[in-house]
Amino acid sequence: MDWLNSLFENPGITNALPEALLETLQMIVISGIATVVIGVPLGIVLHVTAPGGLAPMRPLNAVLSGIVVNITRSIPYAILMLALIPFTRFIVGTSIGPIAACVSLTIATAPFFARLVETSLRDVQGGKIDAALVMGSSRRQVVRKVMLPEAMPSIVAGITTTLVMLVGYSAMAGLIGGGGLGRLAYNYGYQRYDVAVMIVTIAVMVILVQLIQVLGDWLSRRVDHR
Amino acid sequence: MITITDLRKVYRQGDREVVALDGVSLSVGKGQIHGIIGHSGAGKSTLVRCLTLLDRPTSGSVSLDGRDLSGISDKELLTARRRIGMVFQHANLFDSRTTAENIAYPLELVGTPKAQIRAKVDELLQIVGLARFAEAYPSQLSGGQRQRVGIARALATDPDVLLCDEPTSALDPTTTDEILTLIKAVRDRLSVTVLIITHEMNVVKRACDSVSLLEAGRIVEHGRLAEVVANIDGRLAQALLPLPGDAPDAIPAGFILELLYSGDQAVEPVISSITRQFGVDVNVLAGSVEHLGGTQFAHLRIHLPTDADIEAIKTHLGAIGVAVSVKEA
Numbered sequence: 001m002d003w004l005n006s007l008f009e010n011p012g013i014t015n016a017l018p019e020a021l022l023e024t025l026q027m028i029v030i031s032g033i034a035t036v037v038i039g040v041p042l043g044i045v046l047h048v049t050a051p052g053g054l055a056p057m058r059p060l061n062a063v064l065s066g067i068v069v070n071i072t073r074s075i076p077y078a079i080l081m082l083a084l085i086p087f088t089r090f091i092v093g094t095s096i097g098p099i100a101a102c103v104s105l106t107i108a109t110a111p112f113f114a115r116l117v118e119t120s121l122r123d124v125q126g127g128k129i130d131a132a133l134v135m136g137s138s139r140r141q142v143v144r145k146v147m148l149p150e151a152m153p154s155i156v157a158g159i160t161t162t163l164v165m166l167v168g169y170s171a172m173a174g175l176i177g178g179g180g181l182g183r184l185a186y187n188y189g190y191q192r193y194d195v196a197v198m199i200v201t202i203a204v205m206v207i208l209v210q211l212i213q214v215l216g217d218w219l220s221r222r223v224d225h226r
Numbered sequence: 227m228i229t230i231t232d233l234r235k236v237y238r239q240g241d242r243e244v245v246a247l248d249g250v251s252l253s254v255g256k257g258q259i260h261g262i263i264g265h266s267g268a269g270k271s272t273l274v275r276c277l278t279l280l281d282r283p284t285s286g287s288v289s290l291d292g293r294d295l296s297g298i299s300d301k302e303l304l305t306a307r308r309r310i311g312m313v314f315q316h317a318n319l320f321d322s323r324t325t326a327e328n329i330a331y332p333l334e335l336v337g338t339p340k341a342q343i344r345a346k347v348d349e350l351l352q353i354v355g356l357a358r359f360a361e362a363y364p365s366q367l368s369g370g371q372r373q374r375v376g377i378a379r380a381l382a383t384d385p386d387v388l389l390c391d392e393p394t395s396a397l398d399p400t401t402t403d404e405i406l407t408l409i410k411a412v413r414d415r416l417s418v419t420v421l422i423i424t425h426e427m428n429v430v431k432r433a434c435d436s437v438s439l440l441e442a443g444r445i446v447e448h449g450r451l452a453e454v455v456a457n458i459d460g461r462l463a464q465a466l467l468p469l470p471g472d473a474p475d476a477i478p479a480g481f482i483l484e485l486l487y488s489g490d491q492a493v494e495p496v497i498s499s500i501t502r503q504f505g506v507d508v509n510v511l512a513g514s515v516e517h518l519g520g521t522q523f524a525h526l527r528i529h530l531p532t533d534a535d536i537e538a539i540k541t542h543l544g545a546i547g548v549a550v551s552v553k554e555a
């Protein structure tokens with residue numbers, strides 16, 4: 001009981017934790033939305049411009065797939081976030097704070113998520129696409145009315161995976177000025193040897209990931225009529 | 227009325243050319259059900275892709291009611307496709323849509339008003355007998371029910387031609403019969419022209435008015451069911467009225483004849499007329515009797531003793547309208 005009471009008297013937990021959690025949520029929500037907004041269209045373009053796709057365009061596909069997506073994905077996030085500091089300053093005006101962290105977070109996760117979207121779209125049976133075309137659908141209609149709805153359960157699962165990944169990345173971003181739970185663990189747990197804060201931070205992150213996963217799974221099932 | 231004229235489709239595979247369709251010509255009148263039967267690799271799928279305008283033929287044309295579809299612009303393509311309704315082997319329904327929403331899909335494409343869509347969907351649900359399943363998702367339907375939805379969806383645009391690609395190949399025999407009955411009922415009710423692509427002779431027997439045999443990209447036999455059956459040495463006749471392959475070993479020496487005839491003469495009179503007129507015993511080895519295209523057909527394999535006057539018997543059979551083919555002496 002004493003141990004529990006001491007937790008509620010620890011300023012690292014009563015003062016810093018709520019603020020840090022809020023910053024982490026801010027990073028995840030903002031970069032999560034940006035990732036979906038960029039990743040869905042990018043995934044669609046990757047899929048339809050591929051050879052044998054709805055609108056094959058070799059050069060565009062090669063550039064997007066090879067350069068944009070694969071190169072960004074091959075750089076570890078720890079390095080990417082450092083390399084992007086000047087760019088972040090240019091875009092946001094500062095490289096400090098959760099909003100600034102969203103720049104590198106989005107650049108790191110959007111290509112990954114676009115690949116997941118591309119795979120989800122590719123998994124829609126070709127027969128359904130043929131059926132849509134035979135009924136006189138334009139290519140835009142095929143994508144909007146058939147491909148996306150049919151791939152929705154899988155895309156939702158992809159969003160869940162991406163958000164979980166963002167929880168981890170946002171902690172790393174915290175170390176170089178993003179704030180949030182990563183920063184909290186570093187400041188209190190590592191620099192001040194405050195084991196209690198370290199443990200609580202880990203617990204909060206585990207709960208956060210669980211929540212995202214449970215919610216994502218539920219939503220994916222809701223949209224799945226297969 | 228659909229007319230296919232000298233359709234050719236050549237695929238390039240590296241520097242090799244694959245001739246998938248080698249001059250296919252075919253004409254099916256309004257309200258007719260025509261079967262196209264062929265083995266694997268005969269070019270059935272290629273023909274379907276050319277008819278649905280998913281692939282451009284290398285040469286030749288496809289026309290509906292005299293209007294050529296093969297030369298139209300990309301813009302007219304989407305509208306032209308709506309004149310051919312297509313039914314797929316695996317129905318290819320959209321899993322994210324209910325039965326009603328699946329049927330509504332082709333109507334949504336052109337911005338049909340909601341009330342009009344609902345009326346049309348209700349009508350089609352009635353026709354295919356699925357009114358109770360309007361809100362069900364494809365995963366909640368049986369294979370036969372899914373195929374019914376597929377047929378309703380294909381009919382939503384009031385097409386001139388219903389193109390069915392292996393519509394029953396994934397179904398059990400009872401469900402196959404139900405689907406073929408439905409296709410015939412739809413034809414009677416909407417007088418739509420139907421093309422059924424299949425590898426099952428049974429489908430041709432049950433549903434088709436006429437049939438074409440596709441082989442290596444060419445139509446090698448075609449005609450109304452009664453015509454192709456009457457050609458005793460034709461492949462379609464042998465396939466439509468099959469006899470077991472081998473004659474049993476224990477047959478005494480003599481002649482083996484195959485007879486094929488149609489109409490109201492039952493099996494008995496033909497056999498007994500041989501016995502009566504020529505005084506020989508007739509031994510029936512195998513037989514197949516079926517109603518095809520509204521006429522009864524019999525295909526028999528008989529054995530005659532060595533002393534039978536085979537030429538006279540052949541003349542007699544010819545005179546009463548029986549096709550004869552001597553298989554063994």
Ligand SMILES: Nc1ncnc2c1ncn2[C@@H]1O[C@H](COP(=O)(O)OP(=O)(O)OP(=O)(O)O)[C@@H](O)[C@H]1O
Binds near residue numbers: 272
């Ligand atoms: N895209 C293609 N490229 C090259 N060759 C092709 C292509 N599509 C079909 N072919 C060839 O054309 C021929 C006819 O093929 P098709 O798929 O039309 O046959 P099928 O009658 O539908 O056979 P199955 O009953 O097995 O489906 C085959 O020799 C096939 O290899």
Ligand SMILES: [Mg+2]
Binds near residue numbers: 270271272
């Ligand atoms: Mg095929």
